[in-house]
Amino acid sequence: MTAATHVLYVDDDPEFVETTTACLEREADGLVVDSAAGPEAALDRLDGGDIDCIVSAHDMPGATGIEFLDIVRERHGDLPFIIFAEQGGASVADEAISAGVTDYLRQGTGAEQYVILAHRISKAVSAHRSAADTDARRRRLEQLLKTVPGCIVQLNPEGEFVFANDRAEEVLELERSSLIGQRYDDPAWQIRSLEGDPIPDDELPFRRIQESGDPVYGYRHRIEWPDGTEKVIRASGAPVFDDAGGVESIVFSLVDETEWERQRQTLADAERRLDLAAEVTDTGVWEWTPATGEVVWNETLERVMGLEPGSFEGTFEAFAERVHPEDLPEMQEQVEEALASNEPYHVEFRMLREDGDVLWVEGRGKLVDDGGERRMVGIHHDITERKRRLQELERTKGYLDGILDNTTAPMFMKDRDGEYLLVNRGYEELFGITESAVVGHTDAEIHPERMVTEVRQNDRLAIEREETVNAEEEIVVDGERRHFLVSKAPIYVAEDGTETDQPAAIFGVAKDVTEREQTRERLERQNDLLEEFASVVSHDLKSPLTVAEGRIELADAECDSDHLDAAADAIARSRELVDNLLTLARSGERTTDVEPVALAPLTRECWATVETEAATLAVETTRTVEADRSRLQQLIENLVTNAVEHAGADCTVTVGDCEGGFYVADDGPGVPEEQREDVFSTGYSTASSNTGLGLGIVSQVVVGHGWRIELVESEAGGARFEITGVDGV
Structure with missing residues (x-):
């Protein structure tokens, strides 16, 4: 059943009011027309409510229809208002429209004018009710969305945010005031796939929902803000339809999965590393059941032993046959002690590969009780390369010890903290100190303070730059300042013989260049003296030569003699000698x-x-x-x-x-x-x-x-x- 439409007709002419009321109620079912004799009476009636539309004359005492419209808009908002003017031209109509009138219609003499008026009243009221319903629905939706604990946003058909609840501010890390009005595809937001690639607009959830009218669930993507903040968002959206079936807005639920994605990626990376390790590791896993003698090897251990997958017989006897005969007794003893004490065992021994090569393995095992069944589980790790390096290091150390003992040049090794690890006989003889008094101490503890700073600085340079440092250092020996040319190289082997990624120590060799330095200083002093001497000689010789040249010029003016020319040439050659002497003295620098x-x-x-x-x-x-x-x-x-x-x-x-x-x-x-x-x-x-x-x-x-x-x-x-x-x- 359609609700009645209540119309208030405002006019100061009682006869025209009666005619209009009767015609309107006759022409349209459901119209209930009330009247008021002028704007003042109409306002009192409006305060009583239940009015769906106002129809007002224009020329009335006390106020025009447009002036009455201004008052209604101020007090009653966008209530439908139609001016039914007795007279007036286009200027009145323009003024009415500018003032916000719903409709404007000129009065006529025929009944058809009331048919038109009734139609426009119905149309205006219907539009107003529809807008009110839409606004009410929007308010109800917003109220509902505010109560949802998740992140909820609403976008209009243009893709602009028109609503965001409190949780949205937390998830998107944006103030609501800055979010409202922005578009979902704002260029300031870098929307990317989980792999970091741009996403075409037609694949984004908003565009898909808008074009299809179908919801989208669980769409995951990355979004980055201008300040560099990045999040992983899971978006689910659904359309809100208007009365005509069009998409009025789209509501999205957004879930911040940044931390979850980080953990997932970390787990995925760990799984990849584990898979890679399983493929390339030299560590094999085994399991032995003493009661049955059954031994299970994984594929890695079979590969390390040079066996085809699945070819190992799976018995303790088959395992023992692979152990080097010289190492088998100790290995068995360790296993028996572990069985008796329930303690883990750790042993290194040799094993024989299928191809006859010998491997050094590090074996670890532990007894476990699985529902009353005792089993030994453990690993065998290939340490052949480590053993080879240790043997090579021992040979190198022996060779180095021979060099250290038989080389007169001072040699030393220090760790990263500057503590001496070793010194040779040349170092002991230089400083008159034994190795036992040096090893374990720093330069600051055994040498004068004035030589420590420069020495320690060069030590650090060799370690920090990871390169050999050649420098001249002043060393105090028995109170005498001496000069040494020192070469310091980084060492990448720890004290236990294992290789290190960073320098673990430095090795240094020193050469006494004190005599050379003293010679250089003596030559510098001699050069300075020679420069001073040449300058003095040049000055002292040029003065009398200048006097002699003047005298020759005077004598040449008084008499003509070949002796004067010879004397002038001799003086010129003397000047050349002086200039060359000064040049020679200075050119040696x-x-x-x-x-x-x-x-x-x-x-x-x-x-x-x-x-x-x-x-x-x-x-x-x-x-x-x-x-x-x-x-x-x-x-x-x-x-x-x-x-x-x-x-x-x-x-x-x-x-x-x-x-x-x-x-x-x-x-x-x-x-x-x-x-x-x-x-x-x-x-x-x-x-x-x-x-x-x-x-x-x-x-x-x-x-x-x-x-x-x-x-x-x-x-x-x-x-x-x-x-x-x-x-x-």
Whole structure:
């Protein structure tokens, strides 16, 4: 039975009210029309309730229909409201619609207007009731979902979250305010399969339910939030249908299975490792029943023994035949003691494989009582490789002991904590201390404090870097500071002979380089003195030479004499000697400030700065070397000058590449083989006008760079200076 529809008609014209009421009730069954003479009376009637729709005139004293609509909307919400206007144009209709009127209809003179009005009233009331029912259902559903202890969310047809209960906030770790309005496929959420692969949208539960209208149960996937939080979710969803049979919303139950999945994965990994271990392990499992003599081996033990699966006879006698005869008595004794004492046994013995090879096995067994039946269960583990390593270690240790006892160089071994494990005779003699006083102690306990820090630091470097460390250490011996070149290498064998993944100790060898260090320090002092001497000599000699040059210029202005020219040449040569002396003193220093230098442009630059007369330069090098640019320039200038001076003014000088470096060659007469080693001596020269320092300076520059130089014959028969050991770029 359809419920009656109560209509309130509002109009200040009593005659029109009576006509409208009668027509409406006649045209539509179930319409009950009440009336009010104006908005004020209508409001009083509305407060009494039971009104499903308002039909109001527009032009009324005190308020228009639109003004009355505003009051109704404020007090009674979205109650259906139809303006039945006596007159008014499109502007009135637009204003009414903007104000939120349900419908707008112009009054007419025929009965058909009341038929239309009755139809619109029924339509408006039906829509309002349907919306109210939907809203009520939604509120009831939300109330129900709030009481569900699981995680419940609701999505609208657009895939947006419209509801989430308290548990959902915990499972999804999102505030409800941030969740509502977001889509299920929000790009910020990385939805992946359990294997980590993207999931196509048409495979996700929401889209499947929306398109098919069928529920989806137990769909598991991963979801990751922008902060990196990841969960495994099991989703089950079902559609909520509207009155027309369409999907109004979708409700999902979400279960957080992150921890369960982690445990499942851990178990799966363990099972995989167990399966793998069963395939590759050398540990076999056995079971022996003393009352019957039956022995059961698993397939691993059969494989280790070289037997075909299932071929073992399964008796104690068959097992004993596999034990090495020399080890059988001890093995049997251990088993008998275990049977008598109910205690486990542990023994190592040899077994004979089917192919005749001998295996060392570690056997463990324990007696168990299974419902009154005594059985021995245990394992046999193949330790052949371990035995081999121990034997090899013993041989190595014997060899090492021989080295330690007969080598004069100090040797030692320390564990990770710096405690000495052993020292040799060379160490004892160096410090005047016995091995028993060293082993088990650290450097801090037996040596002066000032030598401990550097020594311990190098120990740690060898262990942490897992590589050999070569360092120079200052060691105090009998109160005297001495220098040792020490090499420390990590050892990967523990004290019991087992191999380790991390360094268990370090082994060190020391070489006394005190004399070399003292020589180096003495040379540094001598170089400093030589530098100071050369500077003083240069300054003290140049001053009188400058005075002599001035006097010669004055004398040359007063008279014309060949003696004055000779004197000027002598002074110029003296200046050259002073400059070369200073250069020679400084060129012996070790070169440390190096940079990449291209030889070709540097050679041309040098050629332009020296007097080459009619000589020709041939640049055939493409090499770039690591060198001190100024010293390398000095080297090339001196070699070019030497070539021009000794090979002739019209010679050809070639600079080219050779294996490991470069060369400077000429086509002059060359240098006799017996004189080639002498040319680098300071002061040596075959030219009377030469200082004899140029090639000495070249030699010093070469030594300062750590290079080598050799004088050989050039292809043209002249001199060829080869500089090798050069670092290239």
